[in-house]
Amino acid sequence: GAGVSQSPSNKVTEKGKDVELRCDPISGHTALYWYRQSLGQGLEFLIYFQGNSAPDKSGLPSDRFSAERTGGSVSTLTIQRTQQEDSAVYLCASSPNPQARNEQFFGPGTRLTVL
Amino acid sequence: AQSVTQLGSHVSVSEGALVLLRCNYSSSVPPYLFWYVQYPNQGLQLLLKYTSAATLVKGINGFEAEFKKSETSFHLTKPSAHMSDAAEYFCAVRSNQGGKLIFGQGTELSVKP
Numbered sequence: 001g002a003g004v005s006q007s008p009s010n011k012v013t014e015k016g017k018d019v020e021l022r023c024d025p026i027s028g029h030t031a032l033y034w035y036r037q038s039l040g041q042g043l044e045f046l047i048y049f050q051g052n053s054a055p056d057k058s059g060l061p062s063d064r065f066s067a068e069r070t071g072g073s074v075s076t077l078t079i080q081r082t083q084q085e086d087s088a089v090y091l092c093a094s095s096p097n098p099q100a101r102n103e104q105f106f107g108p109g110t111r112l113t114v115l
Numbered sequence: 116a117q118s119v120t121q122l123g124s125h126v127s128v129s130e131g132a133l134v135l136l137r138c139n140y141s142s143s144v145p146p147y148l149f150w151y152v153q154y155p156n157q158g159l160q161l162l163l164k165y166t167s168a169a170t171l172v173k174g175i176n177g178f179e180a181e182f183k184k185s186e187t188s189f190h191l192t193k194p195s196a197h198m199s200d201a202a203e204y205f206c207a208v209r210s211n212q213g214g215k216l217i218f219g220q221g222t223e224l225s226v227k228p
Contacts, residue, residue: 042219
């Protein structure tokens with residue numbers, strides 16, 4: 001079956017521009033996570049959506065970062081006024097039922113480069 | 116707070132040799148632990164997971180890990196390395212707040228012919 005997909009696979013932008021990154025989770029998965037992978041910081045949690053509950057935004061590094069999940073499926077991570085330190089690989093993951101301790105299934109990531 | 120420490124950012128072994136990647140965790144609650152592998156320019160793939168059943172967990176590609184509560188460890192092993200095992204390996208603990216994963220810094224495994 002189809003896995004988690006992310007688009008675009010690569011994004012190059014200029015400092016100060018806004019970017020949108022998209023994640024399509026595995027169908028039927030209720031939980032969706034965003035992580036960031038960068039050289040200096042490793043893999044960091046950003047935000048978590050579970051069903052209709054309010055998202056856990058505790059990992060977002062600044063108010064320039066936001067995310068939404070429409071219809072309990074597709075999610076978009078938006079970074080406003082990008083900075084060079086935002087350059088990283090952004091990974092999305094989904095899970096069928098986190099309460100059942102299921103593992104998370106990761107997408108291939110979006111590599112963001114801010115010039 | 117929960118955390119994961121991977122000892123050694125880079126491990127190099129010869130083909131056919133034992134692979135040992137170290138992971139220690141800190142958790143105030145019984146942990147759920149995972150090992151993921153990341154090949155170049157790809158996402159993370161689950162190797163194995165510990166969810167409080169058997170302490171010796173077998174995963175894909177011949178890898179296994181043993182949960183040792185007394186040592187707060189969950190080291191990953193493979194008896195005989197293959198060239199295709201060259202990748203980055205991440206140990207993670209599942210947070211008891213929302214299920215997010217808390218990752219170690221990763222260990223890059225190189226396999227020499």
